[in-house]
Amino acid sequence: MEERQMEVVPGLAGIPAAESAISYVDGEKGILEYRGIPVEALAEKSTFLEVAYLLLFGKLPAESEYKKFKEDITYHTRLKVKILRMMELLPENGHPMEYLQSVVAAMGMYYPARDVMNQETRYWSVVRLIAKMPTIVAACERLRHGDAPIPPNNELSFTANFYYMLFEKAPDSFTEKIIDAMLILHADHTMNASTFSARVVGSTLADPYTVVSSAIGTLSGPLHGGANEKVIHMLKEIGTKENVRPYIEGMIERHEKIMGVGHRVYKTKDPRATFLQTYAHQLFKNNSDKSTILEIAEEVEKVANEKLASKKLYPNVDFYSGIVLQEIGIPTELFTPIFAMGRVAGWLSHWLEQLKTNRIYRPDQKYTGLRNQRYMPMGERK
Ligand SMILES: CC(C)(COP(=O)(O)OP(=O)(O)OC[C@H]1O[C@@H](n2cnc3c(N)ncnc32)[C@H](O)[C@@H]1OP(=O)(O)O)[C@@H](O)C(=O)NCCC(=O)NCCS
Structure with a gap:
């Protein structure tokens, strides 16, 4: 039988998956x-929980709906002692994204949610995942440094609580606003790689903890969420504004990718990058250092724009998010987990949407291998 003629589109660019x-x-x-x-x-005027509700249920919550959702989330921020014990046994040099992926997968055993057609199961899984991810991230950061995890303080807002569990003090209102806006800006972004993962796994009717843990694994890669960490490493390595041009020109000559630059969909500057750049300016307003990381970043943007203009490569969200998070004292390895704490709202919204009209993902392939080969006994093989 003749093979069907099929065109393979690398990275499925431009192919609608749902x-x-x-x-x-x-x-x-x-x-x-x-x-x-x-x-x-939304980043300016609302809160992350309001936005999570909007994404999940299709509308901004009325006051009473918001109150209930917030209470449900707040009530579920704690981690079971067995989960904390399990975290204590994980290697201290593990990346927080690896902790997060493992712990979220394990949550499925503590809160069985295999009946994904049940509305109650769906709702409480969504609540638990959004509520517990910040607690997991903060506990993992403390444990990795030999410190005891700090239990949530449910008198605080969702975002202030996350900061409190990291640093044992509540953030000032600007810091709280920045982290909350960061969660909002990362909450969803159409059919990106981790969302696609979530939809593929969701389409098998796997439970939501499996769905989210697979999405966390996908997000961890340096071409996706992991880019924000790489940006900071690059900016630190550049060190001064004067070093930017030779450094970036060298990267371009060696065909290396400049982290935090370029996007499959944006052919102009990512609006989230523009928004975060404004916050960065407010944060660095009183900084008298000659070559702040922000100045270096803006010089990178300038040189990259100049050299890569024909390819339409501009800063994406990861370019400025790390700078802002670093300036408010967040450890570099938590940048991508914070991205995940926001994006979980999007993953779960896509999971719910997928289940409405579900058909299991099962794409095709274009076979390029051998056919009709003889089995060769081991003694004859070279
Ligand atoms: C985001 C990204 C993965 C999109 O990938 P993509 O849509 O597959 O685009 P491609 O990798 O095919 O890039 C198209 C062209 O631009 C170049 N390019 C893309 N991103 C680049 C970057 N960051 N620096 C330098 N050149 C880049 C590619 O080398 C390619 O050039 P060519 O046509 O001469 O071969 C890619 O831009 C990238 O790796 N960026 C850095 C990582 C990052 O910031 N990721 C976070 C995304 S939110």
Whole structure:
């Protein structure tokens, strides 16, 4: 039988993998909307939990709906003692994304949610995952440094609580706002790699903890969420504004990718990068250092724009997020886990959407291997 003629599109670029009403990107104009609302307006005016509700349930919550959702989340921030014990046994040099992926997968054993068609199961899984991820990230950071995890303080807001569990003190209001906006800006972004993973795993009717742990693993790669850490390492290595040009030109000559630059969809500057750059300016306003990391970053942006303009490569969200997080004292290895704490709202929204009209993902392939080969006994092999 003749093989069907098929065209393989590397990275499935431009191929719609699902119909979705959750987020919208216009890559030419630099627009990102959640359920039709510009992300900048949400980051400025709302809270992460409000945005999570919007993504999950399709509308901004009314006051009573918001109150209940917030209470449900707040009530579920604690970790079971057995989960904490399990975390204590994980290697201290493990990356927080590895901790997060493992612990989220294990949560499925403590909160069985295999009946994914049950509405209650769905709701409480969503609540538990959003509520517990910050607690896991903070506990993992403490344990990796030999410190005891700090239990959540449910008098604090969702975001202030995360900061408190890391540093044993509540953040000032600007720091709280920055982290909350960071979660909002990362909450969803159409059919990116980790969201696609979540939808593929969800389509098998696997439980939501498996869905989210697979998405966390996908996000950890340096071409996806892991880029924010790499940006900071690069900026530190550059060291001064004067070193930027030779450093970036060298990378371009060696065909190396500049981290935090470029995007499959945006052919202009990522609106989330623009938003975070404004926060970075506010944070660095009183900094008298000659060559701050922000100045170095803006010089990288300038040189990259100059040299890579023909390829339409501009800063993406990861370019400025690390700078902002570092300046408020967040350890570099927590940048991607914080991305995941926001994106979990998007993954779960896509999971719920996938289940509405589910058909298991089972794409095709274009076979390029051998056919009809004879089995060769081991003695004859070279
Ligand atoms: C985001 C990213 C993975 C998109 O990948 P993609 O859509 O597959 O695009 P490609 O890798 O095919 O890039 C297209 C061209 O631009 C170049 N390019 C892409 N990103 C680049 C970067 N960051 N620095 C230098 N050149 C880059 C590629 O080398 C390629 O050049 P060529 O056509 O001469 O071969 C890619 O831009 C990248 O690796 N960026 C750095 C990592 C990062 O910041 N990731 C976070 C994304 S939010």
